[in-house]
Structures are given as structure tokens and as C-alpha cells.
Amino acid sequence: MTVKLVSHANLTTACAADVRAAIRNGSYDGHTAGLAAGKLQCNLAILPDRFALDFLRFCQRNPKPCPIVGVSNTGDPSLPTLGRDIDIRTDVSKYRVFRNGELSEEVTDICDVWSDDLVTVALGCSFTFENALLRNGIPVRHIETSKNVPMFRTNIDLVPAGKFGGQMVVTMRPIPADQVAQASEICSRFPQAHGAPIAVGDPAQIGISDLSQPDWGDAVDIRAGEVPVYWACGVTPQNVLLAAGLPICITHSPGHMLVSDVAEDAETTILTTN
Amino acid sequence: MTVKLVSHANLTTACAADVRAAIRNGSYDGHTAGLAAGKLQCNLAILPDRFALDFLRFCQRNPKPCPIVGVSNTGDPSLPTLGRDIDIRTDVSKYRVFRNGELSEEVTDICDVWSDDLVTVALGCSFTFENALLRNGIPVRHIETSKNVPMFRTNIDLVPAGKFGGQMVVTMRPIPADQVAQASEICSRFPQAHGAPIAVGDPAQIGISDLSQPDWGDAVDIRAGEVPVYWACGVTPQNVLLAAGLPICITHSPGHMLVSDVAEDAETTILTTN
Numbered sequence: 001m002t003v004k005l006v007s008h009a010n011l012t013t014a015c016a017a018d019v020r021a022a023i024r025n026g027s028y029d030g031h032t033a034g035l036a037a038g039k040l041q042c043n044l045a046i047l048p049d050r051f052a053l054d055f056l057r058f059c060q061r062n063p064k065p066c067p068i069v070g071v072s073n074t075g076d077p078s079l080p081t082l083g084r085d086i087d088i089r090t091d092v093s094k095y096r097v098f099r100n101g102e103l104s105e106e107v108t109d110i111c112d113v114w115s116d117d118l119v120t121v122a123l124g125c126s127f128t129f130e131n132a133l134l135r136n137g138i139p140v141r142h143i144e145t146s147k148n149v150p151m152f153r154t155n156i157d158l159v160p161a162g163k164f165g166g167q168m169v170v171t172m173r174p175i176p177a178d179q180v181a182q183a184s185e186i187c188s189r190f191p192q193a194h195g196a197p198i199a200v201g202d203p204a205q206i207g208i209s210d211l212s213q214p215d216w217g218d219a220v221d222i223r224a225g226e227v228p229v230y231w232a233c234g235v236t237p238q239n240v241l242l243a244a245g246l247p248i249c250i251t252h253s254p255g256h257m258l259v260s261d262v263a264e265d266a267e268t269t270i271l272t273t274n
Numbered sequence: 275m276t277v278k279l280v281s282h283a284n285l286t287t288a289c290a291a292d293v294r295a296a297i298r299n300g301s302y303d304g305h306t307a308g309l310a311a312g313k314l315q316c317n318l319a320i321l322p323d324r325f326a327l328d329f330l331r332f333c334q335r336n337p338k339p340c341p342i343v344g345v346s347n348t349g350d351p352s353l354p355t356l357g358r359d360i361d362i363r364t365d366v367s368k369y370r371v372f373r374n375g376e377l378s379e380e381v382t383d384i385c386d387v388w389s390d391d392l393v394t395v396a397l398g399c400s401f402t403f404e405n406a407l408l409r410n411g412i413p414v415r416h417i418e419t420s421k422n423v424p425m426f427r428t429n430i431d432l433v434p435a436g437k438f439g440g441q442m443v444v445t446m447r448p449i450p451a452d453q454v455a456q457a458s459e460i461c462s463r464f465p466q467a468h469g470a471p472i473a474v475g476d477p478a479q480i481g482i483s484d485l486s487q488p489d490w491g492d493a494v495d496i497r498a499g500e501v502p503v504y505w506a507c508g509v510t511p512q513n514v515l516l517a518a519g520l521p522i523c524i525t526h527s528p529g530h531m532l533v534s535d536v537a538e539d540a541e542t543t544i545l546t547t548n
Contacts, residue, residue: 056345057345064542068334071334073331081433267469270335270433272433
């Protein structure tokens with residue numbers, strides 16, 4: 001079968017189910033920023049069920065970097081509370097497979113890696129609050145300049161659970177000083193998407209030495225009248241999973257999120273109660 | 275040792291830690307409504323760890339009746355993210371112990387019942403949003419009339435997980451028709467405490483046949499100009515646990531909640547990040 005590839009631009013008006021279908025049938029393998037407008041997108045952590053209870057405890061104790069929005073049954077690739085037809089083995093455009101704490105492979109489906117003891121945990125992502133900031137006239141520099149958001153390791157200790165622990169990773173967005181309070185208020189309405197900022201201003205207060213040298217993503221300019229604002233980041237659980245050295249775990253590749261059918265502004269992330 | 279008993283009135287100005295201390299040392303065994311003003315109180319579910327992953331999945335899928343606010347390590351009676359000195363074996367004023375789905379005993383501590391495989395799950399409770407309604411001038415009838423809130427079985431199916439499933443239990447509060455929208459908006463700010471109402475008006479729409487015959491608690495008057503408003507209820511997970519017929523599980527007795535150190539209006543229910 002020859003699959004006709006589609007571009008990001010071709011998908012910008014597609015619904016979430018159609019985006020997933022294009023990914024599933026192999027016609028799209030790009031990033032998902034800006035696709036399925038208004039729908040929740042998710043960070044992914046797939047791990048053996050014997051570690052799942054501790055990982056859920058870890059996420060519950062660190063809700064700002066790790067907001068749980070969906071948990072599968074063991075061995076079940078569906079996620080019916082996030083989307084009626086989701087098959088997590090095929091519906092994400094790029095995955096990273098880690099073995100014993102090392103990146104093993106980057107793939108466009110995980111059918112060959114899937115096994116009956118795996119549990120999928122879906123976590124909220126920053127797209128939700130970025131969209132809300134933009135809707136309210138608050139600029140988001142890395143989007144304006146077509147860069148990746150700058151991400152930084154911090155000295156903020158996470159609350160541990162079992163093998164899982166470490167320090168928080170944050171994203172930084174420069175915000176005009178007179179809009180910081182409004183930005184914080186807007187984001188606090190999205191606890192399923194990292195919530196309000198965790199710090200504002202001096203990067204040294206959270207152990208960041210140089211804002212021009214992000215640990216991941218791209219540096220962005222901080223202009224006159226702007227202050228750096230820091231949000232808990234979904235790279236945190238990925239780092240924590242890596243450090244735990246599990247025999248296997250699988251995440252999405254950065255920017256290649258799971259696109260759900262849940263409305264970004266829904267009161268809960270559960271389809272059947274909305 | 276002779277323990278001097280204290281009354282509910284004696285404790286109304288005590289802080290949360292002092293309320294827990296009075297309960298722990300045996301000087302208070304009453305209900306906790308109105309105690310430790312401004313602090314989150316919790317429904318309790320204590321169960322063997324082999325059922326905990328499914329129970330957490332169940333709660334995640336049903337966040338309105340079952341908002342998770344704390345999860346202990348296996349066999350560990352502390353809950354450091356909810357209070358720095360909590361010992362869950364002694365810090366609740368009355369517990370119900372269920373064996374194989376039947377009420378076995380009601381006790382004031384569970385030291386003799388505790389075992390190394392137990393996990394505590396703390397769930398948010400309605401006191402939080404009732405306090406917010408009162409602060410905003412919205413009357414709460416059962417509080418005004420010193421009754422228990424009326425609770426009803428409904429026909430609303432829960433999203434199942436493992437052995438856990440069934441139908442939602444709701445509470446009903448009559449609200450003046452012109453304050454229903456405001457009440458809903460206020461409660462939506464408390465996702466850790468059942469959130470916005472799940473229905474308004476006709477009880478038949480959710481399978482309730484007679485509002486004067488609650489399944490638990492006391493009937494309350496619905497006055498001219500008021501409409502019945504329904505919220506997801508913390509009795510839901512208790513019923514679900516009972517129906518699952520676990521060899522053992524432990525809950526608080528109705529009204530005898532765990533009093534935490536977490537502020538009711540905090541962004542998260544995790545002490546260390548607030």
C-alpha cells in the first residue's frame with residue numbers, strides 16, 4: 001500500500017480523530033503543535049504495570065509537572081476516557097523507547113514493542129495554557145519566533161515515590177511585567193496543564209544559572225519590560241522515568257503529542273462525564 | 275491514663291494539627307464539620323496494595339465523585355503531602371472496617387487492623403465547596419437546619435476499573451434559582467472537592483424518584499424560588515469499595531473526616547509545593 005503523506009498545514013483544520021487517523025495510517029509523522037485546535041494534547045509515559053502504582057503516586061505528589069489526564073488498563077492500548085478510538089501503539093507520530101535508562105530507538109509505532117504488562121499514563125501539556133494565553137492577548141515568544149520553548153533543569157526537589165524522584169524541569173516564557181498577574185490567573189484555571197507558574201523573575205532562585213543556555217529547546221529573547229516566568233514542564237516525568245532505569249519505558253518524542261478528543265477547557269479530562 | 279474529653283465547641287478555634295492531636299490522644303471522637311476552618315478535609319479509603327492501582331485508575335476516571343488528594347506509600351501510615359505529622363491509624367475520630375463487603379466494626383483507631391500491605395487514598399470532600407458557597411452568600415440548607423446533607427443513589431454509570439464500578443451517589447442542596455449559575459461557577463474552582471454540580475432540577479433525569487426520601491442523610495425543604503442542585507458525593511467510592519467485596523478495606527465514618535494542613539483554596543493539595 002502506498003501512503004500519501006500529508007503536511008502539517010494540510011491537517012490544521014482536521015479534527016482530533018482525523019489527525020490520529022492520519023498518524024495511524026502512516027501519512028503524518030510530524031509534530032502536533034497547532035493541530036486539532038481546542039483539544040487537549042498529552043505527554044505520554046508507558047511503563048510496566050509493576051511500576052505503575054509508584055509512578056501514579058509520584059505524579060499525584062507532583063501535580064504541576066505531572067498532571068494525570070488518563071491511565072489505561074494493563075495491557076490495553078485504548079484510552080476511552082481521552083478518545084473513543086485511540087490505539088496508543090499507533091496514534092502518536094513519534095515515540096522514544098528507553099531500555100534500562102538509555103534511549104534505545106525512536107519509532108513511528110510501538111506495535112513490536114507492546115506487551116501485555118504495559119500501562120499508559122497520559123499527562124497534560126503546555127499547549128493548553130499557551131493557547132489560553134494567546135486567546136487573552138498575552139504573547140508567547142517561542143511561538144511568535146517559531147522556536148521550541150526553552151527548558152531548564154532546576155534545584156526544585158520533587159516529592160519522591162518508589163524509584164521515582166529528582167528535580168523539576170521548567171519552561172520559561174518572557175511575559176510583559178504588567179501581564180504576569182493575568183497570565184498566572186489564566187493558567188491557574190488549567191490544573192490539568194501545569195497550572196500557574198512556579199516562579200517569576202530571577203532564575204538563580206530556582207537554580208538556573210544562564211537563561212541563554214537552556215538544557216533543552218531554544219533560547220528566546222527577553223525584551224525590555226518583560227520578566228522571565230517559569231512553568232512546571234512535562235519533560236520532568238520523562239527525566240524521572242529515565243533516571244529510574246526501568247527495563248523498558250516509552251514516551252512520545254518532544255512535540256509529537258497524543259491528540260485527544262477532550263476539550264481543553266472542559267472541567268475534567270474524562271470524555272464520558274463532559 | 276485518664277484522658278480529658280473535649281467538645282466540638284472546644285475545638286472550633288484549634289488548628290488542624292491540634293484537632294488531629296486531640297483525636298489521636300483519645301480526647302475527641304466527634305464529627306469534624308466546622309473544625310480547622312480553611313483546611314482541606316478528606317474522605318478516606320484504605321485498601322490492600324494489590325487493589326490500589328485499579329482503585330487509583332477508578333478514581334482518575336471518575337474525578338468528580340473521587341477527587342484524589344493524597345496517596346500513601348504501601349504500609350506507611352503517614353501522609354506527608356497532607357500534613358506533617360499524620361498517622362492515619364489514629365488521626366481520624368471514627369473508622370469503619372469492612373471485610374468481604376460487609377461492615378465488620380466501627381472503631382476509634384485502626385492500630386490493630388493495620389498491616390504492611392495497606393495503602394491510604396485520601397479524597398476531597400464537600401466541606402470545601404460548602405464553605406466557599408457560604409462565604410459568597412449562598413445558603414446551604416442542611417447546615418442552616420443542622421441536618422446531614424441528603425444523599426441519593428442515581429442512574430449515572432461510573433467509568434469502571436478492575437473490580438470497581440457502579441453508579442454515582444449525589445448530594446442535593448436547594449439553591450435559589452438566581453444563584454445557581456454563581457454556585458456552579460464557585461464550585462468549579464474546586465476540582466479537588468467534587469467541582470461544579472453534575473445536574474440541576476428534575477431529580478428523575480438522574481434516576482432519583484423522591485427527594486423527600488434520601489438514601490442517606492436527612493431530607494431538607496425545597497422552598498419557593500429554589501431548585502434542587504446535585505453534586506457528586508464522596509459516598510460513591512465507599513459504595514464502590516463495598517460492592518467490590520475486598521477482603522478488607524477501611525473508610526472514615528460519615529462526617530468523621532481526616533483534617534489536613536492543606537489550605538482549602540490552595541492550587542494543589544500538596545503541602546510541599548504550596
